[in-house]
Amino acid sequence: MVNAVGTTRHVVVEPGASVSLPALLSSCFGSDVALLIADERTYEAAGMAVDDAIRASGRGAGSAIVLPGTPPPYADIETVALIESQLRERHGVPVVVGSGTLNDVTKLAAHRLGRAYACVATAASMDGYTAFGAAITVGGFKQTLPCPPPLVLVADLDVLTRAPAALTAAGYGDLVGKVTAGADWIVADALGVEPIDARAWALVQDRLRSWIADPRAVAAAHPDAVEALFEGLVQTGVAMQxxxxxxxxxxxxxxxxxxWEMRALAVGAPTVAxxxxxxxxxxxxxxxYERLLARDLARIDVDGLVAAWPDRHEVERRVRGLHAQERIADHAVTASLEKHVAPVQLRRRLELVRERWPVLRERLAAQLLPATAVRTMLEQAGCPTAPAAIGLDVAAFQADHLRAHTIRSRYTMLDLAVEVGVLDACVAEVFGPGGFWSGG
Ligand SMILES: [Zn+2]
Known part of the structure; x- marks a missing residue:
């Protein structure tokens, strides 16, 4: 179902897909034996069937590596080291049965051992299966560590549709995120910050609307809807490849x-999917975005904005003022200074904004969905749509609108809003009377 164009050579998604795994392993890994990695939950959900199929094909290699299921394994560097040490003692191809965490820790462990690996997905829960890199917590910070994706990805549709509803909803939330991610790429492209890669763009955006079209069917775990969701997540991973x-x-x-993840890690709060x-x-x-698009940025005062532009020292002072935790502040200062431009560059960018805004605004309006429509879709899929649902109070959530742009060097609409001097006003509007978030 997927044209694998990156490192991942085979993606098979169908009911009972694990029976096709031995043949795929043969074509990619020759006669190497398979080393199964799972946790107690994923072993029960899919691992046992995979284990049987592998043994029946004569590729079994002793007992599977099965981590405890409760509490579920965590994607940290210690778990990577644990898997790595167990794999090192045995020859064979790592075959991980699981979703985000298990795939990420195996991806990095296999890479450290110089081995390619295969993945049997157990939930349509995120786009990381086929992504290059693993999201791993190191010293209290989540980092994306470079490592190649699996050569083979197999997903049994019967397993995906039986996955916990919250996991499938999480996958839907991650996929809906590609709407604004695409809009931000349009902004970065138009302003000469980061050109759009047409091939990667097409992989994600050409069919995005159809993948996210039926959130009720996703919540009901209808096979067609879960398959479309999984395909969207896999294609997004391939686009990252x-x-x-x-x-x-x-x-x-x-x-x-x-x-939110950085802050939860800093205080040891429970993690949210x-x-x-x-x-x-x-x-x-x-x-x-709705507040930004309501403005006519073709009329911005370039001279005034350049004159008011903070220098690097002032950027650091402001960023530190936004973050209570010192470690997060340190991190945010580095990221913010990485994308901070000199006044002469800002002037060029603002002139581009003025010149291109009418066309850019049209393109963004075509890409985006109304916030009320996004809310309805997310609600129907079973995703959280209020800050309280992920443990945030409204005041913190509002302040986060002014903090978010500081923690990564990636250029988004938040940076554009800062540069044209309207972020504070836009945030005040969405939280003010009649605003999208008014009433919590
Ligand atoms: Zn994501």
Missing amino acids: VSASSRPASGSEHLFSHL HGHKVALGSLASAAL
Whole structure:
């Protein structure tokens, strides 16, 4: 179902797909034996069937590596080291059975051992299966560490449709995030910051509207809807492979998600599924975009904005003032200074804004969905759509609108809003009387 154009050579999604795994392993890995990695839950959901299929084909290699299921494994560098040490002792191809966490830790462990690997997906929960890189917590910070995706990805549609509903909803939230991620890429492209890679763009955006069209069917785990969702997530991962960047998958909505994750890690709060944070971030970005698009940026005062532009020292002072945790502030200062431009560059960019805004605004309006429509879609899919649903109070959520752009060097609409001097006003409007977030 997927044209694999990156490292991943085979993607098979169908009911009972695990029976096709041995043949795929033969074609990609020759006669190597398979080393199964799972946790207690994924072993029960799919691992046992995979284990049987592998043994029946004569590729079994002793007992599977099965991590405890409760609490579920965490994607940190310690878990990577654990998997790595167990794999090192045995010869064979790592075959991981699981979703985000298990795939990411195996992806990095296999890479450290110089081995290619295969993945059997157990939930349509995020776009990382086929992404280059693993999201791993190192020393309290989530980092995307470079490592190649699986050569083979197999998903049994019967398993995906039986996955916990919250996981499937998370995948839907991650995929809806591609709407604003695409809009942010349009902005970065138009302003000469980061050109659109046509091939990666097409992989994600050409069919995005159809993949996210039926959130009720996603919530009901209808096979066609779950298959479409999974395909969208896999294609997004492939787009990240071909562009060697997360840009096709990640814009301002992910900055919100990353900020919430960093803060939760800093205080040891329970983690919320990535896609649930992206869902709320997508809603925040969609609402802000509406306020930005309501403005005529063809009439900005370039001289005045350049004159008021902070220098690097002032940027650091402001960023530190936004973040209570020192470690997050340190990180945000580095990211913010990385994308900070000198006044002469700002002037050039603002002149581009003035010149291109009428066309850019049209393109953005065509790309985006109304925030109210995004809210309805997310609600129907079972995603959180209010800050309280992921443990945030409204005041913190509002302040996060001013913090999100500081924590990554990626250029998004939040940076454009800062540069044209309207971010504070846009945020005040969405939280003010009659605004999208008024009433919480
Ligand atoms: Zn994501």
